[in-house]
Amino acid sequence: MIRVVLPHHLRTLANVGKEIELEVSEPVTLAAVLDALEAAHPMLRGTIRNRNTGRRRSLIRFFACGQDLSHESPDAPLPAAVASGAEPLLIVGAMAGG
Amino acid sequence: MATVRVLVGTRKGAFILTSDEARQAWKVSGPFFAGWEIYHIKGSTVDPDRIYASQSTEWFGQLIQRSDDGGATWTPVSNEFAYEGVLGTHQWYDGAQHPWEFKRVWVLEPSPIDAEVVYAGVEDAALFRSDDGGQSWRELPALRKAKGSLWQPGAGGMCLHSILIDPTDPERLFTAISAAGAFRSDDGGQSWRPATHGLKSNWELPDPEAEIGHCVHSITMHPSRPQVLFMQKHWDVMRSDDAGENWYEISGNLPSDFGFPIVVHAHEPETIYVVPIKSDSEHYPPEGRLRVYRSRTGGNEWEALTDGLPQAHCYVNVLRSAMAVDALDSCGVYFGTTGGQVYVSPDSGDHWTAIVQHLPPVLSVEVQTLP
Numbered sequence: 504m505i506r507v508v509l510p511h512h513l514r515t516l517a518n519v520g521k522e523i524e525l526e527v528s529e530p531v532t533l534a535a536v537l538d539a540l541e542a543a544h545p546m547l548r549g550t551i552r553n554r555n556t557g558r559r560r561s562l563i564r565f566f567a568c569g570q571d572l573s574h575e576s577p578d579a580p581l582p583a584a585v586a587s588g589a590e591p592l593l594i595v596g597a598m599a600g601g
Numbered sequence: 602m603a604t605v606r607v608l609v610g611t612r613k614g615a616f617i618l619t620s621d622e623a624r625q626a627w628k629v630s631g632p633f634f635a636g637w638e639i640y641h642i643k644g645s646t647v648d649p650d651r652i653y654a655s656q657s658t659e660w661f662g663q664l665i666q667r668s669d670d671g672g673a674t675w676t677p678v679s680n681e682f683a684y685e686g687v688l689g690t691h692q693w694y695d696g697a698q699h700p701w702e703f704k705r706v707w708v709l710e711p712s713p714i715d716a717e718v719v720y721a722g723v724e725d726a727a728l729f730r731s732d733d734g735g736q737s738w739r740e741l742p743a744l745r746k747a748k749g750s751l752w753q754p755g756a757g758g759m760c761l762h763s764i765l766i767d768p769t770d771p772e773r774l775f776t777a778i779s780a781a782g783a784f785r786s787d788d789g790g791q792s793w794r795p796a797t798h799g800l801k802s803n804w805e806l807p808d809p810e811a812e813i814g815h816c817v818h819s820i821t822m823h824p825s826r827p828q829v830l831f832m833q834k835h836w837d838v839m840r841s842d843d844a845g846e847n848w849y850e851i852s853g854n855l856p857s858d859f860g861f862p863i864v865v866h867a868h869e870p871e872t873i874y875v876v877p878i879k880s881d882s883e884h885y886p887p888e889g890r891l892r893v894y895r896s897r898t899g900g901n902e903w904e905a906l907t908d909g910l911p912q913a914h915c916y917v918n919v920l921r922s923a924m925a926v927d928a929l930d931s932c933g934v935y936f937g938t939t940g941g942q943v944y945v946s947p948d949s950g951d952h953w954t955a956i957v958q959h960l961p962p963v964l965s966v967e968v969q970t971l972p
Contacts, residue, residue: 510657510660511636512636512660513639513661515635516661516664546664548680548681549662549663549664549680549681550661550662550664551661553662554662554680554681554682554683554703555665555681555683555684560660560662561805562659562660563660572931575713596660597660
């Protein structure tokens with residue numbers, strides 16, 4: 504199972520806890536995880552990826568295993584520790600600054 | 602006994618304020634959608650328990666929420682706003698052409714005859730319609746053909762912020778877009794034309810009487826007299842007696858004719874309200890005195906309404922969608938400020954009190970009058 508941690512507002516919107524688990528078939532890519540997330544929780548469509556372009560919203564970041572994966576290809580395999588469920592994929596609302 | 606339900610959209614969530622006919626004691630509910638910007642929240646007149654809310658943030662984009670029980674519970678409906686056909690371009694700040702790009706929903710306007718029909722005005726400016734209570738949206742793309750390539754964003758974005766539906770002929774629609782102008786359709790949105798003849802923007806446009814480019818801040822009508830429109834423009838308060846074919850100025854003795862909202866009394870079609878703001882450079886009341894101005898003559902002759910409003914050191918603004926009226930026998934007038942106050946006058950503007958004083962900045966105020 505893939506572990507995903509959502510930011511506060513999206514947890515509230517999807518009515519889920521901090522961490523959720525998703526069944527994702529191989530290869531485990533960011534796009535595959537987000538597809539599974541949106542299929543399980545349709546109200547999240549458009550909140551992480553632009554509804555019309557499919558691109559990451561500019562103030563959303565993807566972290567895992569101490570790395571920022573936000574600029575990786577959505578079709579690149581995620582780290583093995585994420586694919587195995589040892590580590591979660593963190594979906595983060597970027598700092599507002601100030 | 603009738604009640605009123607005031608729907609308040611703020612920078613950090615929605616609030617619902619309810620009272621009986623006296624409008625003295627209020628119950629405050631919320632925040633709903635805490636932490637999200639609620640650009641607009643409005644109920645259906647056909648089914649008052651049906652309420653729509655536009656919920657967004659820069660982080661997580663746009664959501665549309667719907668309540669079928671008067672705001673007690675909410676369900677997300679579709680947030681898919683896909684422009685139809687060839688995307689097209691509009692003017693950008695540097696003079697180049699820029700492709701249309703959806704950003705957010707500024708206004709939701711439920712149909713006056715069908716609870717399932719609701720219109721959405723969006724940024725980048727376009728009009729969408731849902732026939733299934735928000736479960737799906739389709740663009741009415743002809744609006745962008747009304748010289749859309751000449752539209753360009755103002756400082757607040759290229760937003761379609763006002764939608765009027767003629768209650769006697771729902772095929773007749775009016776929209777207003779910041780820094781583009783006002784537009785009219787007589788066929789349910791299948792075709793559109795600019796409705797700007799008579800507007801003058803002496804300081805904002807190289808051709809002050811250009812057909813496109815006027816910064817319309819809000820438009821309104823009285824449902825009993827839909828051929829008469831009122832407009833608060835960037836500068837100038839305007840009126841049309843022929844459904845937007847021609848406009849003329851009714852600013853009269855206002856201390857400033859810059860402002861954002863304009864509303865009509867529920868029972869007196871010639872009684873209108875504005876909140877003058879000092880200037881486009883200083884978005885607060887002249888002399889730091891918060892005054893609503895009322896005209897009982899359809900414009901030109903205005904009186905200041907100050908009883909209960911701060912008359913010193915007040916530097917809030919009242920945004921375009923943040924003023925509304927109820928339909929009780931003694932018409933109530935309401936407005937919200939960027940300082941987080943929501944004021945009510947239960948006597949057509951003669952006396953004002955603050956219902957709440959410390960909400961987040963208020964973006965919109967709508968009122969439902971319930972039997």
